[in-house]
Amino acid sequence: MDWKKLSTRKIRSVYKCLFLNRCYLCHASSPHTLCHYCQKGLPNNNRHCCQCKRPTHSPNILCGQCQTSAPAYHTCIAPYRFEGIIKTLIHSIKFNQGNHYIRPLTDLLGEHVIASYNTGNWPDQIIYVPSHASRIKERGFCQTQKMAHLLVKKLQQQANIQCPTLPKNNPLKKSKNTQAQHTLSRKERLRNPQNSYYIDGAIAKHVALFDDIMTTGSTIESCTKQLLDAGAERVDIWLIARTPDKEQQG
Ligand SMILES: [Zn+2]
Ligand SMILES: [Zn+2]
Structure with missing residues (x-):
């Protein structure tokens, strides 16, 4: 040859x-x-609170937490429940160096994001919730940063959308080493992450805030408020999965 x-x-x-x-x-x-x-076989989050996407027994209701206090963000995209295959893949990325699973997950989220903005009004900027430096050192990478990069690549492949920009330096920073969330009880988690994020950089008017999973929602709520204080007028949340409440798991 x-x-x-x-x-x-x-x-x-x-x-x-x-x-x-x-x-x-x-x-x-x-x-x-x-x-x-x-x-x-993926655990689709079909029945959820219409505001925070918390998995519920009935579709499109407003959960108790949202009835008591509406979230600061405008909208939330969370296509999967954090269980089954999705939970295995995310755990594998975080703890077993399963980096090759990042792409299928971000591809799936990308498809849901594209469908959610089919009428336009795309965010101007994507910001991700960062891990703390010591945990990045432990794992060798920040999984939300990698996911955000691949997500943007997926969106850029679509010629018909105005893809939000991913800043070179993520303006959302983590300030102190809060204990890993999965080791804490709900009560501790609600108390723990307060004020551990701050903004250092320019914030667009319409921001998409990306995280892999949302559990209690306290981290996302705290970061959203920081973004709004720093000049954002609308914050949309993009997640791969939402954790079901204890009684919903199984
Ligand atoms: Zn297959
Ligand atoms: Zn809710």
Whole structure:
């Protein structure tokens, strides 16, 4: 074979066939990052509070927490419940170096985000909730930063949308090393993250705030208030998953 005649395009297409056009979970042949069958097994967040997307038993109701105190953000996108395959994948990224699962998750979220803004009115800027420096050092990377980068790449592939910009330096910073959320009780979690974020950088009028999961909502609420204080007029929340309340889990 004359290797000089083999174009990069051909090499890329062979590589794609062999390694890329496969489901990230079961490795079955698939044009998408997850095959049809794996997508069907995802825990969709179909029944939820219409404001904060907390999983509920009935669809489109206003949960008790939102009735008592409406969240500061404008809207929330959370397509999955934090359970089943989604929980396994996110845990694997956080604790078992499963970085290759970031792409299928951000691809899925990207599709939901695109569908949610089908009438336009896209945010101007994407900001992510950062991990603390010591935890980034422990893991070797900040998973929300990686996810936000891949999410923007996914959105940029769509020619018909005005993709929000991802600032080079994320203007939302974490100031102190709060204890890892999963080690705390609900009561402690509600108390713990207050005032541990601050803004250092320019904030657009319409911001999308990205995090991988939302549990009590206290971190997102605190960050939203910081963004509003710093000049944002509207904050939309973009999440991969929302944690169901204890009685909803199973
Ligand atoms: Zn599959
Ligand atoms: Zn709610």
